Amino acid sequence: MPPLRGNLHAHTTYSDGVERPARLVAAYEALGYDFLAITDHEDRIGASYWRALPRLASRLLLFHGVELNYDRFDQHIGRVLGDRETLHVLNHPARYRLSIEETIERARVIERDGLRLDAVEVSDTGHHRPQYASDEIPLVKLATDDAHRPVHVGRAWIEVDAPRDRDAIIRAIRAGDFGVRFGAAAE
Numbered sequence: 001m002p003p004l005r006g007n008l009h010a011h012t013t014y015s016d017g018v019e020r021p022a023r024l025v026a027a028y029e030a031l032g033y034d035f036l037a038i039t040d041h042e043d044r045i046g047a048s049y050w051r052a053l054p055r056l057a058s059r060l061l062l063f064h065g066v067e068l069n070y071d072r073f074d075q076h077i078g079r080v081l082g083d084r085e086t087l088h089v090l091n092h093p094a095r096y097r098l099s100i101e102e103t104i105e106r107a108r109v110i111e112r113d114g115l116r117l118d119a120v121e122v123s124d125t126g127h128h129r130p131q132y133a134s135d136e137i138p139l140v141k142l143a144t145d146d147a148h149r150p151v152h153v154g155r156a157w158i159e160v161d162a163p164r165d166r167d168a169i170i171r172a173i174r175a176g177d178f179g180v181r182f183g184a185a186a187e
């Protein structure tokens with residue numbers, strides 16, 4: 001079974017992305033992706049977001065999601081919803097110029113507040129930030145393109161060894177059964 005290619009962090013016109021959801025989905029379909037999570041910003045979406053996502057038709061396996069703003073400090077957290085499983089990601093520590101120690105401390109504070117983190121991004125809007133692949137950070141290392149504009153689409157993705165099922169993909173990510181990949185424009 002070939003691995004499944006996907007991106008678990010992307011934005012649409014429901015928050016600060018420039019593409020409508022259908023156009024965004026089509027862009028990933030054209031690149032041959034298997035799955036995609038739409039994760040618009042929690043503080044910019046309305047109730048129509050959660051009603052609209054299930055109506056999106058695609059040959060991709062779509063995950064519904066949201067990007068949370070952690071309220072104690074400036075930190076985005078990705079929430080990707082499976083059918084029963086939920087994945088939580090400490091997003092782009094590079095954007096906040098966090099050291100490894102600061103990243104570990106943030107993860108600790110967030111978990112102490114009751115949110116169990118699964119992964120940390122080793123990417124920032126698809127650019128590779130390999131310093132966060134450090135074994136010292138006790139989280140799975142994920143790459144996403146965090147697409148806000150078409151130029152971001154396809155910069156970074158993951159390839160997961162899992163059946164084509166949302167919960168199976170989330171469980172495989174937690175288990176580390178995937179690889180991170182970067183396109184030519186990602187350095």
Ligand SMILES: [Zn+2]
Pocket residue numbers: 009010011067146
């Ligand atoms: Zn984002």
